[in-house]
Structures are given as structure tokens and as C-alpha cells.
Amino acid sequence: MSIFGLAFYFTFGGNILVQWGVIPGTRAKHAGSWGASFAFIIAAAVAAVFDGLLFRYSLTPMGLESIAPITFALFVFGAYAALRALFAAINKPFIDPFDDNSFQMTLVLYAAAMTAGQCFSSVWLLLGGGAMAAFGYLAATRFLDAIMERLDLEPVPATFRGAPIRFISAGLMALAFSGVDASFFSRISG
Amino acid sequence: MGNENRTVTTRAWAAFVGLTPLLVFSNGLLIGLVLGMTFLVVHSTASAVALLVPVSFGQRRIFAFSMAGAMIASSVCATLIRIIDPLLFESSFTRVFLAAYTVPVFNAAVVPSSMADRERAWENMARGLGYGSAIVLVGLVRELMASGGVSIAQATNPSVFLPVMAQPAGAMVLLGLAAAGFRVATSRGVDR
Numbered sequence: 001m002s003i004f005g006l007a008f009y010f011t012f013g014g015n016i017l018v019q020w021g022v023i024p025g026t027r028a029k030h031a032g033s034w035g036a037s038f039a040f041i042i043a044a045a046v047a048a049v050f051d052g053l054l055f056r057y058s059l060t061p062m063g064l065e066s067i068a069p070i071t072f073a074l075f076v077f078g079a080y081a082a083l084r085a086l087f088a089a090i091n092k093p094f095i096d097p098f099d100d101n102s103f104q105m106t107l108v109l110y111a112a113a114m115t116a117g118q119c120f121s122s123v124w125l126l127l128g129g130g131a132m133a134a135f136g137y138l139a140a141t142r143f144l145d146a147i148m149e150r151l152d153l154e155p156v157p158a159t160f161r162g163a164p165i166r167f168i169s170a171g172l173m174a175l176a177f178s179g180v181d182a183s184f185f186s187r188i189s190g
Numbered sequence: 191m192g193n194e195n196r197t198v199t200t201r202a203w204a205a206f207v208g209l210t211p212l213l214v215f216s217n218g219l220l221i222g223l224v225l226g227m228t229f230l231v232v233h234s235t236a237s238a239v240a241l242l243v244p245v246s247f248g249q250r251r252i253f254a255f256s257m258a259g260a261m262i263a264s265s266v267c268a269t270l271i272r273i274i275d276p277l278l279f280e281s282s283f284t285r286v287f288l289a290a291y292t293v294p295v296f297n298a299a300v301v302p303s304s305m306a307d308r309e310r311a312w313e314n315m316a317r318g319l320g321y322g323s324a325i326v327l328v329g330l331v332r333e334l335m336a337s338g339g340v341s342i343a344q345a346t347n348p349s350v351f352l353p354v355m356a357q358p359a360g361a362m363v364l365l366g367l368a369a370a371g372f373r374v375a376t377s378r379g380v381d382r
Binding site for chain 1: 207211214215254257258262264265266268269272283290354357358359360361362363365366367369370373374
């Protein structure tokens with residue numbers, strides 16, 4: 001599996017299922033525009049580059065790769081504190097970004113940062129890893145949502161209704177991405 | 191099923207589904223043991239810190255402290271793995287770091303709101319043990335289905351029997367079938 005695949009599966013195969021609605025009664029509403037989605041991909045890619053460079057030039061030379069989660073936490077909490085301070089400095093009310101989606105957003109950023117640890121060779125790979133993590137998020141929240149709406153109209157056996165068919169649908173989509181990963185991304189990133 | 195039982199089932203299911211990143215990457219017994227052990231340590235640390243920090247700190251600060259503790263725990267686990275087997279660390283460190291970023295750990299890091307909940311907080315440890323065991327079990331089953339055998343050694347079993355089970359797609363299909371099997375076994379449907 002390539003680093004792009006790792007980033008994709010972490011966000012797609014994992015935590016986004018929670019928001020996407022595998023859990024009964026928590027199917028999320030995705031009102032964001034495609035412009036916002038694009039901005040989100042850019043943000044994830046930039047985060048990947050930042051954290052990747054930090055990992056490469058600060059942690060690795062000192063042999064401190066193991067503390068990568070702590071540096072990421074400091075990065076996230078530090079960015080949050082900086083944002084609060086900025087709003088306080090310009091005397092504007094601070095709108096707390098830690099809403100219901102913040103958990104998934106943080107995970108996407110972490111997936112991007114995580115892949116950065118393996119992308120030593122190129123900034124382009126860091127950008128690609130971050131973008132692919134964001135793409136995994138969007139695939140789960142947009143494409144699979146459409147599949148779910150279609151499945152609502154299909155005569156699914158009672159045993160498989162709900163979570164089982166959603167997991168299996170996600171599995172089939174993941175299988176499709178595995179083909180793309182093996183034939184395209186693996187050749188780019190190794 | 192009563193509303194209360196339904197809520198409990200939904201929360202338990204939500205926490206289990208939140209483990210999916212680890213279940214997806216747990217494609218063998220060895221990596222399952224590594225991830226399960228790390229998850230148990232991280233989960234226990236998060237729940238212990240949430241209980242030990244004074245309530246007067248406020249919910250948000252306690253959450254931040256608990257998550258910081260969980261991340262430090264995952265770093266300690268990664269360091270131990272590196273000392274024990276550097277090759278295993280190289281092949282698994284990105285997955286090990288994920289343990290602190292799963293829904294059950296986030297839930298454990300939230301300070302219990304009532305005194306009754308605080309007194310029952312030891313259940314978090316039992317939950318962590320259960321989730322950790324589930325990660326190991328999924329790794330074992332996937333390796334068995336992918337290669338037809340199980341081995342604790344690294345990369346000894348080629349995926350020749352049912353290769354798709356070693357892929358992330360295999361984990362999701364397995365979870366879907368497990369959910370359907372669970373529904374048949376308990377004979378009580380879960381709302382869509």
C-alpha cells in the first residue's frame with residue numbers, strides 16, 4: 001500500500017464512517033460546497049507539508065520520531081491558541097471552530113501529518129499525501145452518501161439493512177481504490 | 191428494546207465503529223497484537239488522566255490533558271516497540287500513532303459528568319481491554335482468511351488463500367458480515 005493509500009484509508013475507512021452514518025441515527029448533513037471541499041484539500045495538503053518538514057528536519061535528526069503524536073498535538077493546540085489570541089488582538093468575537101466536525105477534521109490533518117513521516121523524498125509527496133487524506137474524507141462524506149441514498153430504494157435483505165450493507169458498500173469502494181492505488185499511486189510513491 | 195437499551199447499544203456500536211482505522215490496519219496477528227496493546231495502554235491512560243485531573247480545571251482543559259496523556263502513552267509504546275524490534279517499529283509506527291486518534295479514546299478522555307459515572311469509570315478499563323482484544327481478533331481472523339494460516343513472525347504468511355482479506359476492503363467486508371451475524375445471533379434489528 002502506498003502512502004497515499006494509507007492516508008486515504010485512514011480517513012475514508014475509519015473515522016469518517018462515524019460521520020457518514022454507519023451508526024444508526026447519526027447520518028450527517030453535508031451542506032458544504034465544492035469550493036469549501038477544495039479549500040479543505042488545500043488545508044490538509046499544507047498541514048502535511050508543515051508537519052512533514054518538522055518531522056524530517058527536527059525529529060528525525062535527533063532520533064525522536066516516536067514523539068510525533070505529541071508534536072502534532074502541540075501543533076493543533078498551538079494553532080487553536082494562536083487563533084484565539086489573534087481574534088482577541090483585533091477585538092473580534094471568537095467563533096469556536098471545535099464544532100461537531102472538528103474531530104473528523106483533526107483526524108484528516110493527522111492522517112496528512114502521519115503520511116508525512118514516510119515521505120522523505122519530496123515536498124510533492126507531502127502535498128499528495130495531505131490531499132489524498134482530504135480526498136478520503138470527501139469520498140466518504142459525498143460519494144458514499146449518494147450510494148446510501150440509492151440503497152434506500154433497493155430491496156436489501158433485512159439482515160443486511162443498516163450498518164452491514166454500509167460497511168460492505170464501503171468495502172467495495174475501498175476495493176476500487178485499491179486498484180487505483182496499486183496501479184497508479186504506488187508507482188509514484190513506491 | 192427500550193430506549194435506554196437502544197441508546198447504550200448505539201453508543202457501544204459507535205465506539206466500536208470508531209475503532210475502524212485500527213481494524214482496517216490490523217491485517218495480521220503480529221500487527222494486531224501491537225495495535226491492541228498500544229490501544230489498551232492509550233485508552234487506559236486517557237481514562238485515568240480524565241479521572242485524576244481535578245474537576246475544577248474545566249471540561250475542555252481536562253480533555254486536553256487526557257489527550258496529551260494519550261499521545262504521550264502512544265509515544266512511549268512506539269519507543270518500546272522500537273527498542274524491542276526496530277524492524278517492527280519501521281513497519282508499524284504510523285499505525286501505532288493512530289491509536290490516540292480514535293473515537294473510544296476521545297470518549298475516554300471526556301470527564302464523567304456525574305459522581306455515579308465517575309464511580310463506574312473503572313468500566314473504561316474493561317472497555318479498553320475488550321476493544322484491544324477485538325483488534326487482535328480481527329487481525330487473527332484476517333490473517334487466517336488471507337493466508338490460510340496464522341504466525342506470530344513478521345511476513346511469513348503470503349496472502350494466497352483469500353488475498354482481499356489482507357486489504358482494507360477485506361476489513362470492511364468482514365465487519366459488515368460480522369454486524370449481520372451479530373444481528374442474526376441476537377435476533378433484534380438495529381434502526382437504520
